Amino acid sequence: MTIFETRALTKRYGSVAALDDFSIEVQPGVIGLVGANGAGKSTLVKLLLGLIEPTAGAASVLGYDIRREGSHLRQYVGYMPEHDCLPLDMSAVEFVAHMCQMSGLPRAAARERTAETLRHVGLFEERYRAMSGYSTGMRQRAKLAQALVHDPSIVFLDEPTNGLDPGGRDEMLDLIRRTGHGLGISIVMATHLLSEIERVCDQLIVIDAGRLQHYGPLAEFTEATQFLTVEVTADPEPVAAALRRRGLTCAVEGHHISVRVDDGSAPYDLIRDTVVDLRVGLVRMSRRRHTLEDLFSVRQAQASEPVTAREAAS
């Protein structure tokens, strides 16, 4: 079962292709949609919601064709835009209930679900206040509430942590994780912040210049490396020297020691015994994993190579 699929989906603005021959079949889950600004993330989301018409190609969300069954499909889809979109003179309870009814739910059910949803996003106590008095974090929560209130099967979140301070960002990401993993609602989260993807998502779509670069489980991107990270309570240099004397290849990186694992079996016992012999405390010993930052650094370096080569040639 797929939550959405596209076949050669294309959106052009004049000669510029915002989305170009984009084909994908996406499985349920919490999906990160990542790419640089202008890569085509918001265009893809707007096409899937029927907010803009595709130039070519086809797409379906939850099995409904986006061109022919748009209004029916949107009863089961939630959307939280990046920009401010709240009528600030209304209270959260009034606005969210109205939006719930706009998704086809009867009035009584809408009122009931509004209270539940505002409790879920942490706005229950403030629900009767005009939203003009809300902080940025509260407004983001109200936006999330209107996207969730009608019990959608899939929710599109466009830069949901935009404008939030670190504390607010943590809370929002926690809320998204609870919604996606706890309630079983599929979430597509468009963002350019890789750290957020790592914290929340289990799948990743990488989009660049309107084209699909990669789609797959997040684990594929963050697989284990051939290095162990060892952290000790004392100066790492003597520990690293001792490990080298015992035949391990290692290097000190700041406060950590990076130990190469050649044959696949990690030398945990040897490292532990070495550290104990030196009467040093062992804080952490773990397999290092790729981060999305590593992946994108490599991609950006690859992308810039031909330019560098041309510059060198000239």
Place this chain on the structure above:
Amino acid sequence: MVSTPGRAAPSNIYDLGYRHYEGLRLGRRHAMFVLYLESLRGAFGLGRGAAAKVAPAALIFIAAIPALIQLLVSALFPGEAEVFAHHDYYRVISFVLGLYCAAVAPDIAGRDQRNRSLTLYFSRAIERTDYAIAKLAAMASAMLLITLGPQLLLLVANGLVAEDFSTHLRDNWHLLFPIAGSALVGSALIASMGIAIASQTSRRAFATVGIIVAFIVPTAVARILVVGIDTSATHYGVFVSPLDVLGGLSSWMFRQPTPRGGAVAVAGFEGWTYLVVAIVVTAVASLLVLRRYWSVRA
């Protein structure tokens, strides 16, 4: 004092968290109706602060003043003549109609653009066409309150002037058709023009000024062309003024002569031509509204 627990009342644990919804989803028509109702409520400031209620309420009251004067006259001087007639009512309150449209239309058509919440509506269970139709319907309904309401009040007031109220109503029940007809056509005309202008901008001030200009300036232009220049060619200028079109339409529907010296009387066109012009203008303005919402960025 120590409380002693008696027989424990049966207790329940309620899960107040987010739950999935298995009930009915009523679809596009329901969503359209909800949008219509919310837009209509918003037009009168319902669910908003007190300031939002002042202008529409004040203008509705002003529009009803002639009918209230008629009520007062009938109370003080029973059996005396009519002060205000049905066919002339819209001429008397014509500028109030324009001001009311200028106060209400920017709220109905421009509010979602100002708040940038069009995106939220277009990602709901409606199409863009549904949105435009709901807004037009809400505005037309809001206009009915100020067109139909005072006319019905006047019917009652004129009945009180008569010696016997029930006899008056029985003799004048046929007035209900032109009252309803002129109110419906006039409301549709003014509402479609108001929404067509207000939907072009998210700025309330621009929309308000635009609507006032669209109703007042053509009235002056029509008067200059028809009464001032007064040639058979310039007589067609009466059709540029929506308020004169409404006046001509109203006189024709009530089968009464138009006031002497006015642009409609001088132009001398058949009454049905005003109905045709009103329908054409309403249709064109409605198409402009649809076109606007088909193309507006969400």
